[in-house]
Amino acid sequence: MAIRFEDVNEGLRRIVLSGRLDTVGSEQIAPKFAELTESANGGVVVYLSEVRFLSSMAISVLVTGAKAVQAKGGRMVLHVAENEVIIRTLEATGINELIPTFQDSLDAEKALLK
Amino acid sequence: MSLPAAQPPAALTIRADMWDARRASGWLESAALAQNVPLDQVVRLDHCLDEALANVIRHGGPTALSSPVHLQFGVRRGPGACTAELLVSDAGLAFDPSTFIAVAPHPASLVDAMPGGLGLLLIRNFSDELSYRHSQGRNHLTITVSWVEEA
Secondary structure, three states, X not given: OEEEEEEEEOOEEEXXXXXXXXXXXXXXXXXXXXHHHHOOOOEEEEEEEEEEEEOHHHHHHHHHHHHHHHHOOOEEEEEXXXXXXXXXXXXXXXXXXXXXXXXXXXXXXXXXXX | OOOOEOOOOEEEEEOOOHHHHHHHHHHHHHHHHHOOOOHHHHHHHHHHHHHHHHHHHHHOOHHHHHOOEEEXXXXXXXXXXXXXXXXXXXXXXXXXXXXXXXXXXXXXXXXXXXXXXXXXXXXXXXXXXXXXXXXOOEEEEEEEEEEEOOO
């Protein structure tokens, strides 16, 4: 699994996750993800389209990150593309109702401008 | 009536830690693909295995952590209908995940959301059937997925 990021501008950060976010993988990316969400100014798009496994630990990491962004007045959204396993996992846990989820990356970033 | 087993079950014994849990995932994938289990069914079982082992490690107590976890995997095929069964046996505190019912509604907002507690929900969602028994000091959880195979 891997985590990388890009600051598009002062108000938009892209965080790209990839690979297997099982329990071990999630624990490995958690510190970096927390650092990136806590230090973001404004909106954060988390790209999950390259993730092939999303565990409950990974969902906890996402929720904690979304709360950190929200605590600073920002918003976090998820880009899932057509990744069926990830969509199913988010729907099963109801997380898609708490963190806005988009299949189109442009829609995800536009949502943060509203 | 249960379906006939295609091959003898595969078995693996691991330590109760998350690194061995990842090793178990690789074993499961190899065993399942060797028996021509469709990839989407392997993915479902893989999620259940990761969450089941995470529960053992986090909540099973000291005995769970100091005792091996036994895994067994088998496939049964009948006319059209197929099932794959994964048995997870651990020596932790007795706990029956098959009786877990998510009575609490999903949180209404991000503020109300509590990280954690979603593993059992995922096991239930990704499996078709769960069965549990406790014997000789061990939990025995069987996770089943089913699919239809074209002739």
